[in-house]
Amino acid sequence: MKAIECRGLTKKYGTQTALDDLSFVIEKNKFYGLLGRNGAGKTTLLHILNGELSQSSGTILVDGEAPYENRNALQKVCFIKEGQSFKKVARVEDVCLVASIFYPNWDQDFAEELLETFNLNLKKSVKELSKGMESALGVTVGLASRAPITIFDEPYIGMDAVARQKFYDLLLEEYTECPRTFILSTHLIDEVSKLFEEVIMIDQGKLLLHKNVEQLREEAFYLSGEIKAVESIGANKKIISKEIFGQSNTLGVYGRLSDEERKKAIQLNVSIEHMPLQKLMIYLTSLKEKEKHKDAKH
Numbered sequence: 001m002k003a004i005e006c007r008g009l010t011k012k013y014g015t016q017t018a019l020d021d022l023s024f025v026i027e028k029n030k031f032y033g034l035l036g037r038n039g040a041g042k043t044t045l046l047h048i049l050n051g052e053l054s055q056s057s058g059t060i061l062v063d064g065e066a067p068y069e070n071r072n073a074l075q076k077v078c079f080i081k082e083g084q085s086f087k088k089v090a091r092v093e094d095v096c097l098v099a100s101i102f103y104p105n106w107d108q109d110f111a112e113e114l115l116e117t118f119n120l121n122l123k124k125s126v127k128e129l130s131k132g133m134e135s136a137l138g139v140t141v142g143l144a145s146r147a148p149i150t151i152f153d154e155p156y157i158g159m160d161a162v163a164r165q166k167f168y169d170l171l172l173e174e175y176t177e178c179p180r181t182f183i184l185s186t187h188l189i190d191e192v193s194k195l196f197e198e199v200i201m202i203d204q205g206k207l208l209l210h211k212n213v214e215q216l217r218e219e220a221f222y223l224s225g226e227i228k229a230v231e232s233i234g235a236n237k238k239i240i241s242k243e244i245f246g247q248s249n250t251l252g253v254y255g256r257l258s259d260e261e262r263k264k265a266i267q268l269n270v271s272i273e274h275m276p277l278q279k280l281m282i283y284l285t286s287l288k289e290k291e292k293h294k295d296a297k298h
């Protein structure tokens, strides 16, 4: 079942192309990580998804409807942005009241439970909150909205490591108890990658990768061992990184190993290790950059 569908989605700001012919499907009740370097186009995509921006061309459907200025579609989406700017004079309870009016599935008891967890007082005004506390208020709204599509775009600005961990634990608990579509856009990839079921990577407005995380675990790995042995296993594979330490070599590989190749790796004392998502993104985006420079030279 589709929660979101993009076809040829393109967004231009004047001559700047922020999204370039993006096509993908986000399925219902799955947890997505939206990843990409600064300026990749993530926020632009999320603003279009949330009906705040219109695309230059292509289509986007949220639960089958175009989201731009469409209240019906938007009630299904709760979008918590980086540095969410709630009205400074509003009290925490006012923020919850407004959210309860907008989101049909709002759960006030859950909201109050979360506020207590984050030590937020209902009577405090937003201007009295620290940066991290304001982010915790955003996280509370996102979770208690119980919106079928809940999106967090770097929602933890100012939250310390303990508060962030609390947020990830709550997110996992909520996803397990009350499944819905979650999209988390983040630069702290390895902190949260355990939550993701699918990963969408964007680079310079284009889709770089859309994969199931389990599949990625099998397809992105390091081979380490004696130089010749490692190179024989990595031959004919897409090599995305290479490090040589004396007589040993570590290759970052993006591809699949057959059972035969795995057996051979054991025989040759070549270790196979999972590559963290953050590293994979760094390698893939820098490879793209190198390819672009090469094309520009020719």
Ligand SMILES: Nc1ncnc2c1ncn2[C@@H]1O[C@H](COP(=O)(O)OP(=O)(O)OP(=O)(O)O)[C@@H](O)[C@H]1O
Binding pocket: 013, 016, 017, 018, 036, 037, 038, 039, 040, 041, 042, 043, 044, 045
């Ligand atoms: N309002 C705007 N006017 C002109 N250009 C814009 C505007 N908003 C974004 N851009 C450009 O569009 C591109 C994508 O920006 P966007 O904010 O979507 O990236 P992002 O992936 O969210 O980046 P970050 O991780 O830094 O938040 C960038 O090149 C940016 O300079």
